[in-house]
Amino acid sequence: MQEIKKFNEQRAEIYWWFSSLFSKELTDEELKAYQSQQVRGFLQGLSENEELKKATDGVIESLNKLQDREDAQLELSADFCELFLTSDKHAALPYASIYLDDSKLLNGKPAQEMAALMQEKGIQVDKNFNEPADHLAIQLDFLGNLIIRSNELEQEAHMEVALAEQQAFIEQHLLTWVPQFSENCTKFDEFGFYASVAELLVAFCELDSHYLAND
Template identity: 45%
Template sequence: MTIAASVSQENEIRASIYWWFATVFTKELDKQQLASYTSGEGAQLLKQLADTAELSSAVTMIKNNLAKLSAFKHPELELAADFCQQFLSDSKVGAPPYASVYLSANKLMFQEPHEKMRALLVSQGLQVDPNFNEPADHLAIQLDYLGNLILREAPAQQQADFINQHLLCWLPLWLDALRKVSKGGFYQGFAELLVGYLKLELSEL
């Protein structure tokens, strides 16, 4: 195998991880998706990430919450309720996953981060899926974009700039808001895992 092929394979794995994170924050998980985190591909990936010391506590939080959910007859409905309360509510009672909410003075949507993200998507010939009717600065769209950037093997500096300028500039604020409403739940665990993973990625780019 050539060196170029090895790099491409690594980037394919990295991109898939960001797309995996994106699916968690796109919409409520169905029964099959949730099951994958206890006995499927999701569980395997969590196990691999837990081998990294900086990520292990976040994975433990996720697994502990999965164990609590298993006590319910319909755990996917319990988790869907958490998703709605945390991400589909305003910033007074939830933690909406939009950069504009945390980077604008009045915590409003469709502000400068949204416009910058729209411009980036256009520059790469990308667009938001019409079936996902959300602003361009939604976390899932940003993660999807980063995955595409990686798969296209954009320069490391370009990837690092995006992580710094479009993700880590607001995700710690979002995580603080989520901690107040989540109380150690499934989505807080994934948010902690994402932020930890981004910081590790940044240190290696």
């Protein structure tokens, strides 16, 4: 159980990291941190997994290119706005409702489903983040909290139920639309930083789902 709980902490941190990247633009200070040994070490650790290597290498390559990009923080903020904050036809909007039709839904619209699930679990996100509940950053933040909450369990049977619940969330609330979102990022993100992050997110969700399903 202790090994599972330790691994859960790592999984939650990774989902929260992805959530932070899709919730707001990176500041100068945050961008500098991405060139630090700590963050580079974290990414190198992910790349050691064969199923994550290609996508992680793409993120590292984008970070290397950022070091030579003039006004990197401003330009990256512009990329964020053009991709995620506009209704332009070249945007890659981070909302499940953009990508899901009625045949893929469980009980209604994605934002309503997500809001109901958050209420059911008693998990709230930052009230200052004024976005619908089907925003990618909210879903990832919720999943991180769901994982950490399972670490309060003491019986293996209860943990198995919790892990199955997490796997179902990944399959039903993320992998139903995030791959298409990633494709849009790749199509419209000319510089490629957010496209590489989205690609890594898909790879990690698929890997995590397989782990939870004991594949």
